[in-house]
Structures are given as structure tokens and as C-alpha cells.
Amino acid sequence: MNRFLFQIVAILLLFVSFAAHSQQVINNPYNRKDTIKQKYVPKKLDVIYVEQDEDFSADLDEDEGTESEDDILYAGFDTSAIHYPKYDFSNKLDTTILVLINKKSVYVHPFKGKVTSQFGPRRRRYHYGIDVNLQTGDPVVAAFDGTVRIAKRNRTYGNLVVIRHENGLETFYAHLSAIEVIPEQKVKAGDLIGLGGNTGRSRGSHLHLETRYLGAAINPIDIIDFENFCLKRDTLFLTKDNFKHHQKYNRNDNRSLLASKGKTATKGKARGSSIASAKYYKIRKGDTLGSIAQRNGTTVKAICRLNGIKENKTLQIGKSLKVR
Secondary structure (H helix, E strand, O other): OHHHHHHHHHHHHHHHHHHHHHHHHHHOHHHOHHHHHHHHHHHHHHHHHHHHHHHHHHHHHHOOOOOOHHHHHHOOOOOOOOOOOOOOOOOOOOOEEEEOOOOOOOOOOOOOOOEEEOOEEEOOEEEOOEEEEOOOOOEEEOOOOEEEEEEEEEOOOEEEEEEEOOOOEEEEEEEEOEEOOOOOOEEOOOOEEEEOEOOOOOOOOEEEEEEEEOOEEEOHHHOEEOOOOEEOOOEEEEOHHHHHHHHHOOHHHHHHHHHHOOOOHHHHHHHHHHHHHOOEEEOOOOOOHHHHHHHOOOOHHHHHHHHOOOOOOOOOOOOEEEOO
16 A cells, blocks of 8 residues: 555656646747747847948938038039129128137238238229238238138239138138149148239239128228237127128219219219219029120120120129120
């Protein structure tokens, strides 16, 4: 009897042990195929996610569709047209703050010479810059850090370099005997950009220096101390007062002023008559010299002669052409 009971207990213990082992095998996650997928798929997805994140960051830095502040301000970087259409500041109510230099940038005087001609009215035209005396071949340097936009010869300016700076200001260096930079070249304040000269509409070697913002000229005296060859202040505060000369001395008003001073009564009447008969046309989108000539009852050759331009000249929207 005792032997029979012992056998039954042994069988029960063996059965319990087998059942426990079976349950452990069933619950083992490494024996389930779907669990293997859950184990490795997330790791694979994590790796892909990291790679996409890194590539996306790189694309942001090199995205050609993104715009710099200069592009938004000027709607482009034109390396052929010297002047942008002048922005109308006559109704400007706020103050534009332009930081000229900071801890990472400096100002260097383009050439330490004596001022020979000031900004303002001059005979039959307006002088939009400051003339500085120098000798042909004297080195001319960039005033601020920036990018060369124009580096070419022009009938009026002679050899000209225009540099756009990070704050939107542009500086013009004219009548050079030689140009030492190329368009889109990065320059630092003090870098050689050309040699002084007497090219273009000029009577004697000098540097013609202009400062412009959104195409509108600013008197360099508002920015630079030409006696001490330094900036007047590190920051420029622009208001409509900096652009009053554009309202007071446009081309027609200037000529009318000169006509009113006439040399004689007869010459004064003749000049007044000539001014009264003068007609200007503001270029609009889609205009060509042919369409402008037809609209104003004249010819392309006549318009080119009046404005001193060639028939293949690229027209700039917003600029005015004399048509009569």
C-alpha cells in the first residue's frame, strides 16, 4: 500500500514539473515570432528617424528657396544695373536703425584725402556724393564688410565699385583708374577694391563716394566724419529728414530753379519754354522702348538720344525716361 501511494505521489510531482516547464516555454518572448518583430523594428525605425533628422537639418542650411534679409529688402542682388529704383521715403513716419559697426566689424576710411566737393545741387544736376582729392593710382579700400555688387566701367561714374553691406546700406566708389574686385566677391573693411583715378565724367583725379539705402542717396556727411576719417556714430538713425533732398531737388524742380535765375530775360523765357515742353514717362511692367515711343508719338532713336542710352538697354520699372 505504501509503495502504491509513493508511486502516485511521484507521478503527480513529475506531472506538475512538466506543466511548469511547458508554461515557461510558452511565456518565453524569444520563442514568439511576432515578439521578435517588436524587438527589432523599433530599433530600425529609431535609426531611420535619426538619419532623417540629420539630413533635414542639412537641407535647411543649403535650401536655395530660403531668402536672406538682403534679398527680402532689395528683392534680389542685381550685378548689372547700377541703381535700384529709389524708394519713396517722403511719407516715412518711423525711424530705421542701421547698425554700422559692432564687435565683429569695423570702419576703415576709403581714402584719407581732403573733401573737394560736397553733397548737393551742382550746376544743372544734383551731386549725390562727396568728392575726395587723391592722385591717380592711390589705393581705395572698402569702408565696411560686404559683398561687391557692381564692378565695371560706366560712362558717368567711370570705373565703379558698388558694395552692399549687411545692414542694407550700399557704398559707391567712382572714377577709379583700376578695379581690383569682381561682382559677388566678399570683402572686409580695409580691403583694396581699386585705385584712384579720373575716369568717366570727371575733371581731375578724385574719389566720388556715395552712400545709398534702398536706392535713395544719403549724404555721406550724415554718416562719416571726413575731417577725422571715422564714423560719427556706430549706429545710423534714418528718418525722412535724411531724404528731403529727393523731394526738393528732383530733375524738373532743379531745372526750373536754374531757369528762374536765367542770365537774361530772353534766355530765361527760352529756357522756361524748353522746360515746359519737356515730357517724361515712368517705365511700367511690360514696357519696351518701342511701345513707349509709340505711346508718346516719338521714335526709339529720339528717346535714346534724349536719355543717352542704347537701343538694347534694359529698362528698369519705376524709372523715368525723357520722351520729348
